[in-house]
Amino acid sequence: MSAGGGVEALYPFLYEGGAEAAAVLDEVRASTVRKAAEIVALRQSLADLLGDGLVACARRMAGAFLDGGRLFAFGNGGSCTDAQDLAQMFLHPPQGRPLPAFSLTGDVAALTALSNDVGFEVVFARQLAAFGRRGDVAVGLSTSGGSANVLRAxxxxxxxxxxxxGFAGYGGGAMAEAGTVDHLFVVPSSSVHRIQEAQTTAYHVLWELTHQALDDRL
Incomplete structure (x- = not known):
């Protein structure tokens, strides 16, 4: 798409030049700096807020893997891609031993069949009913903490x-009240973007701590 076509029509202020374009670009720069500072501060706060819980969870997950357990990850939208990233990281790590991990969002046939025939709220629960067993690990991600299919899972x-x-944002939502989550990590933010960015940091730390626990270094 050329600058003289659709893009110029969508963003005319960038092509008019002069003080208006400069002011817009200045605001974009300032907004970027503010957002970067927000996520840096939020990530730094997670060490004190979630640190002990992540260590305890990593030890329990390491024990589950040593006993033959497997990890199942799930979420919706952006949390779906995070679930896939988490499962991939455990299964094909950049270093350390690979561990059995699966994303419940990876099988499109299963997702569409369950959504069409039963209901979208059971797309993860039904898969866990088929594949899950005592001692496995279920990791669910939701920015709101209220995703019905994550709670059912x-x-x-x-x-x-x-x-x-569980990984949630805001105040934890229904996930914090359900009583079915052994290890809950809440990112205290009202911004979906900051929550997902910080959750990514938290589960990467959890992956690293789990490997340390497996190697008796935690």
Whole structure:
């Protein structure tokens, strides 16, 4: 698309020149700096806020893997891509031993069949009912903490004796009240963007701590 076509029509202030364009660019720079400072501060706060919990969770997950357990990750939208990233990191790590991990959002046929035939709220729970067993690990991500299908999955995982790990934002939402999440990590922010950025940091730390626990260094 040329600058003289659609892009210019969408963003005319960038092509008019003069003081208006300069002011817009200055605001964009300032906004970028503010957002970068927000996520840096939020990530730094997670060490004190979530540190002890992440260590405890890593030790329990390491024990589950040593006993033959597997990890199942799930979430919606951006949390879906985070679930895929988390599973990939455990299964194909940049270093350390690979561990059995699966993303429940990876099978499009299963997702569409369950959504069409039963309901979208069971797309993760039904998969855990089919594949999960006592001692496995269920990791669910939700920025709001209120995703119905994530909560249903935790219900199923808890009934099956799986280790349950949740990542949420805001105040934890329904996930914090459900009583089915063994290890809950809440990012205290009202910005979906900052929550997901900080959750990414938290589960990467959890991955590293789990490997340290497996190597008896934690």
């Amino acid at each position: 935790f219900d199923e995982a808890s009934r099956r004796g799986m280790v349950t790990v």
